Amino acid sequence: xxxxxxxxxxxxxxxxxxxxxxxxxxxxxxxxxxxxxxxxxxxxxxxxxxxxxxxxxxxxxxxxxxxxxxxxxxxxxxxxxxxxxxxxxxxxxxxxxxxxxxxxxxxxxxxxxxxxxxxxxxxxxxxxxxxxxxxxxxxxxxxxxxxxxxxxxxxxxxxxxxxxxxxxxxxxxxxxxxxxxxxxxxxxxxxxxxxxxxxxxxxxxxxxxxxxxxxxxxxxxxxxxxxxxxxxxxxxxxxxxxxxxxxxxxxxxxxxxxxxxxxxxxxxxxxxxxxxxxxxxxxxxxxxxxxxxxxxxxxxxxxxxxxxxxxxxxxxxxxxxxxxxxxxxxxxxxxxxxxxxxxxxxxxxxxxxxxxxxxxxxxxxxxxxxxxxxxxxxxxxxxxxxxxxxxxxxxxxxxxxxxxxxxxxxxxxxxxxxxxxxxxxxxxxxxxxxxxxxxxxxxxxxxxxxxxxxxxxxxxxxxxxxxxxxxxxxxxxxxxxxxxxxxxxxxxxxxxxxxxxxxxxxxxxxxxxxxxxxxxxxxxxxxxxxxxxxxxxxxxxxxxxxxxxx
Ligand SMILES: [Zn+2]
Numbered sequence: 098x099x100x101x102x103x104x105x106x107x108x109x110x111x112x113x114x115x116x117x118x119x120x121x122x123x124x125x126x127x128x129x130x131x132x133x134x135x136x137x138x139x140x141x142x143x144x145x146x147x148x149x150x151x152x153x154x155x156x157x158x159x160x161x162x163x164x165x166x167x168x169x170x171x172x173x174x175x176x177x178x179x180x181x182x183x184x185x186x187x188x189x190x191x192x193x194x195x196x197x198x199x200x201x202x203x204x205x206x207x208x209x210x211x212x213x214x215x216x217x218x219x220x221x222x223x224x225x226x227x228x229x230x231x232x233x234x235x236x237x238x239x240x241x242x243x244x245x246x247x248x249x250x251x252x253x254x255x256x257x258x259x260x261x262x263x264x265x266x267x268x269x270x271x272x273x274x275x276x277x278x279x280x281x282x283x284x285x286x287x288x289x290x291x292x293x294x295x296x297x298x299x300x301x302x303x304x305x306x307x308x309x310x311x312x313x314x315x316x317x318x319x320x321x322x323x324x325x326x327x328x329x330x331x332x333x334x335x336x337x338x339x340x341x342x343x344x345x346x347x348x349x350x351x352x353x354x355x356x357x358x359x360x361x362x363x364x365x366x367x368x369x370x371x372x373x374x375x376x377x378x379x380x381x382x383x384x385x386x387x388x389x390x391x392x393x394x395x396x397x398x399x400x401x402x403x404x405x406x407x408x409x410x411x412x413x414x415x416x417x418x419x420x421x422x423x424x425x426x427x428x429x430x431x432x433x434x435x436x437x438x439x440x441x442x443x444x445x446x447x448x449x450x451x452x453x454x455x456x457x458x459x460x461x462x463x464x465x466x467x468x469x470x471x472x473x474x475x476x477x478x479x480x481x482x483x484x485x486x487x488x489x490x491x492x493x494x495x496x497x498x499x500x501x502x503x504x505x506x507x508x509x510x511x512x513x514x515x516x517x518x519x520x521x522x523x524x525x526x527x528x529x530x531x532x533x534x535x536x537x538x539x540x541x542x543x544x545x546x547x548x549x550x551x552x553x554x555x556x557x558x559x560x561x562x563x564x565x566x567x568x569x570x571x572x573x574x575x576x577x578x579x580x581x582x583x584x585x586x587x588x589x590x591x592x593x594x595x596x597x598x599x600x601x602x603x604x605x606x607x608x609x610x611x612x613x614x615x616x617x618x619x620x621x622x623x624x625x626x627x628x629x630x631x632x633x634x635x636x637x638x639x640x641x642x643x644x645x646x647x
Pocket of ligand 1: 138139177178179181377419420
């Protein structure tokens with residue numbers, strides 16, 4: 098090639114590059130139209146290894162392993178689920194039990210110091226940010242929907258156990274699709290629920306044009322775009338127990354598919370968070386069968402998300418866990434001298450004979466705890482024929498429901514060379530899985546999940562914070578208005594804003610503001626942080642009063 102041809106060729110390549118990049122990726126385009134986050138609570142690599150051996154084939158997850166995830170919280174090397182969810186949802190590490198708010202204390206090396214003014218401050222979640230730019234948003238979980246992980250994306254409180262409060266905030270977050278459980282926290286005591294404030298949140302949902310469904314069939318038949326599914330009073334059954342003990346409940350994969358089908362009707366795209374909640378509960382109970390049951394159900398849900406993302410081409414999928422639980426090991430102390438001679442059958446044989454999880458066995462045994470029935474059921478459902486008298490007594494005197502797995506789980510673990518450190522969380526790095534545009538690789542922080550999600554969908558979390566959570570006392574003082582509380586109904590306090598004869602009221606934990614005879618639906622909820630008494634409102638509340646002549 099002579100020099101002239103070379104120059105011409107170089108110029109052609111440059112122009113072609115510029116034309117192609119301008120055409121295919123305008124500077125303003127977000128990398129992804131949709132983001133799906135899938136989380137398995139309390140799952141380290143060994144939980145996954147064991148489940149793969151049990152399945153006897155590769156997992157959907159195996160194809161999309163991209164790196165690792167660091168999990169510590171602002172003040173502990175081992176995180177609680179609430180600050181972990183807060184990190185995934187908001188991009189900030191926080192403290193135990195804190196949902197969607199900044200920490201009170203930071204002690205972990207590298208964790209940024211917290212200024213007294215920012216302690217407990219609500220911060221925007223990626224679900225709220227996605228909603229604000231016109232995307233549809235959804236939550237799917239097998240625990241009650243008010244539980245820590247889905248709660249971290251959809252509520253703001255330092256008390257993760259206050260399910261009635263979290264339920265109310267979630268209802269007024271205007272989430273398009275919720276498929277989960279926890280009906281009792283939505284209903285007043287008079288209707289069999291646990292709410293003290295007399296409010297029927299299911300009626301509120303219906304008045305907001307939601308279809309509220311209670312069974313798999315109702316869910317599958319639904320056509321529309323605003324859907325709440327509440328499939329149990331508290332949590333859903335483990336996948337392994339579902340067919341026999343709760344046939345009206347959908348699987349996690351079915352809920353995920355329905356959520357994607359419904360949310361993807363929005364031309365602007367969607368954000369979806371899916372959680373396999375009970376892998377953690379099984380691991381807390383040291384029940385390997387419960388872990389395998391719901392980890393494989395999770396993998397099926399991951400496959401549903403991946404199938405959609407592969408067809409769609411504009412969807413980022415990220416899958417991860419929040420922490421390890423139990424410190425599970427393949428191999429235990431009884432096998433110290435023969436750990437290098439541990440055949441497949443020694444570990445998986447006993448596990449594959451189980452037909453119910455530990456929690457399921459509590460329901461199978463029912464009230465009949467005679468030695469005869471215990472030996473019969475443990476033989477039929479676990480092929481365990483060598484129960485000791487201590488084990489029989491433990492089953493007879495054991496606690497019920499979720500806690501009963503803590504009786505059965507260790508019996509099965511001992512017989513299958515499975516070890517456990519204890520019944521708490523653990524602090525190791527975890528696997529990170531991702532597929533699609535803008536997918537991360539390498540070792541990242543749990544807080545990076547929020548940052549990558551926001552960046553992929555094309556919004557800024559800090560700007561979303563400034564839109565959704567301004568200090569109410571300061572902001573209303575800025576328009577010469579005063580704030581006070583109406584506590585006449587202590588369970589439902591209302592923020593009152595007054596200027597001369599003008600008056601506005603904002604019920605706490607809702608997105609409502611009433612001025613005169615008009616009630617506005619704000620783009621976010623009003624939150625009062627009990628620990629500081631401070632109230633935070635969306636900037637829109639202040640702007641609306643200004644435009645009303647305040
Ligand atoms: Zn957790």
